[in-house]
Amino acid sequence: MMLRTVSSSPLAPSVKVKLLHAGFHTGADLQDVEPHQLCRDAGISQKDAEEVLQTFLNDPRHLGCEKAAVEGLTALDLLQQEQSRGSIVTFCSELDAALGGGVAVGRSTEICGVPGIGKTQLCLQLAVDVQIPACFGGLGGKALFIDTEGSFVVQRVVDMAEAAVEHCALLAEDEEQRRALEDFTLEKILSGVFLVRCRDYVDLLAEVYLLPDFLKKHPEVQLVVIDSIAFPFRHDFEDLSQRTRLLNGFSQQLIQLAAQRSIAVVLTNQMTTKIADGQSKLVPALGESWGHAATHRLLLHWDGAVRLASLLKSPSHPDATVHYQIAAEGFRDSESDEVRPSVSSHGPAANHSKRPRTQTPHD
Known part of the structure; x- marks a missing residue:
């Protein structure tokens, strides 16, 4: 049993928007809050x-939360759910192996990195790869795609989509796969990516507030x-405690959506400089x-001229660092991986014989 969320409550829409804007997302956020405090923080009467x-x-869901915890799912139920959800391949086989088959469905994944390292490129690749037909091991x-920085470039999606179609055509082995390719076209892929532009954190909060309705209409x-979560939240905030509260509620809502709707949520984050012991280093932004917000954290970074992807946080896979490249076709294995072992990669590889691979059968 889940705690009631503000967005699912019978309150007036204007009140719900003010509550969400102030960082109140569930009944748990309203515990021990006095009416006068709520008036001040949310700007309501x-x-x-x-x-x-x-x-x-x-709310009985609020009062019965202890009982709900006792009546929860079994570990076997959770295992079966996770196995049935699947994952989204990145077309970088080493990264997919480190992630246990790709970006997890039902979970949130944060991708951090400096400008130009490939965060948006990976997101665009995932937006194409999620559409790979099931008979090829896809979803x-x-x-x-919620764009907060204006970094969505449709031509890159075209390049990646054309490469994905060509790649799957090379892998087609039976009649089912050949029939699936009739609907896996450039036009279908482009029409399968919904784009929303958010220009500030208020737009973003409103969009996430409307997400449940959107997902109902588009199951x-x-x-x-x-892309990205950092940009709208790094400006116009004099009260950092309010920002922290907004972000915590925001992340919890996305985690719930990911689990309840069996979707993958991917967030990109910028880097910032942290001073410690008189030395500076780059760390993910937002504090x-x-x-702790996302289930998985992936850091894209440079080692000289080499691009590396490091899995820094995962509840089910060990830390790993692998090589990748940004090719004309999209996010791919590093060209030199065939002669150079990865820095470290301990995650289990996906063994589905029909799952998309970076190399064609002729390589």
Whole structure:
């Protein structure tokens, strides 16, 4: 049993938007909050504040949360759910192996890195790869791409889509796969990527607030990308505690959506400079508390002229660092991987014989 969210409550829409904007996303966020405090933080009237607290404090889902924990799923149920969800390949075989087959469905993944390292390129690749037909080991889904920086370039999607279609055509071995290719075309792939432009954090919060309704109307969407989460939240915030509260509620809502809707949520994050012991180093933006927000954290970085992807956080796979490149066709294995072992890669590889591979059978 899940705690009621603000977005699913019977409150007036104007009140819900103000609550979400102030960082109140679930009944748990309203525990121990007094009406006058809610008035001040959310900018609502005393009457509305009392109605909000009454709604959530009397909610049986809120009162029965301890019972819900006892009546939860078994470990076997969770294992079967995770195995049935699948993952989205990146077309970098070493990275897919480190991730246990690709970017996990039902989980959130954060991709960090400096400008130009390939964060958006990987996101665009995933938006194409989520549409690979099931008979090729894909999900046959669609993607929602939320762009906060104006970095979405449709020509790159075209390049990647054409390469994916050609790649699957080379792998086709039976009649089922050849029939699937009739619907796996450039036009179908482009129409399977929904694009939303958010220009500030208010736009982004509103979009996430509307996500459940969007996903109901488009159940085929199995990937939600936010590129980037950092950009709208690094500006216009004098009260950092408010920003932390907004981000915590934001991340919890996305984690719930990922699990409940069986979708992959991918967030990109920028880097910032941290001074410690008189020395500076680059670290992911938005503070240390944000580091716990996503289920998986992936860092894209340089080693000289070599691009590396490091898995820094995962509940199910060990840390690993692999090589990759950004080719004309998209996100790919490093050209020199065939003569140079990866820095480290300990994750289990996906063994599905029909799953898309970076190399063609002729390589």
